[in-house]
Amino acid sequence: MQKYEELLLALRKVIRAIDLYSKQLNKYAGLTGPQLLIMREISAAEGITASAVAQHITLSPATVSNIIERLEHRELIHRHRSDKDKRRVALYLTEQGQMLLENAPQPLQEHFIEKFCALDDWEQSQLLSSMQRIANMMDAERLDAAPVLEVGSYQTRSKN
Template sequence: MEKYEELLLALRKVIRAIDLYSKQLNKYSGLTAPQLLILREIVARDGITASEVAQNITLSPATVSNVIERMEHRQLIHRHRSATDKRRVLLYLTEQGRALLSKAPQPLQEDFIEKFQALDEWEQSLLLSSMQRIAAMMDAERLDAAPVLEVGSYHKMDSGQ
């Protein structure tokens, strides 16, 4: 097998691992990876704004806003206008949101981060530079991405599309 074939196979394995985790997360908790991250961010600081959540988890404000809309519709979170500053809308978990979060597994990237940080500094740098080079070779440098390990849309995956 050529080296480029081995590399592409390794990339497909990584994508597949993320995909399997995403499906498993949705199956067992009914949450997507971004939903899980947002719920965890809200529980860490009740009364946080959507823009603060977006900044803290490095997702776009538009993405966070859409996810919050869906979670509010599912009654996992609720919004309240700040009593001190009427321009600020603060986010809080509902009891249903707290119950769901307490049963949810650890996000995939937390396990990855623990293992990555256990590596020697030189190996961390090597992996980082290699992945940055791969992204450049795939013309993916300018793509909008966040450090959330997720593949595709759960609704599409669940409906077999």
């Protein structure tokens, strides 16, 4: 097997692991990875704005706005317009949202982060450099991506 074939196989295994986790998360919690990430941000900083959430999780404001609409429709979050500044809309978890978040599994990346942090600095740097180069080789460096591990078709993700 050529080295590039081995690398592509390893990438497919990573994508498959992320896909299996995403399906498990959706089955047990009824949430997608980005939805879980946004709910965790709202829980951590009650009253946060949608634009601040987008900045923290590195997703576009439009993507975050669509996800927030879906979460609000499911009555997992609610918005509150400021009395002092009508332009400011704060986000809060509902009681139902808080209960769902408490029972939801941890994002896949937390397990990854624990293992990654256990590596020596040089190895962390080597892995980071290699993945950045792979992203560049795949012309993916400008793609909208959150620090949450999730895959799926474009149509599936756009429904978040």
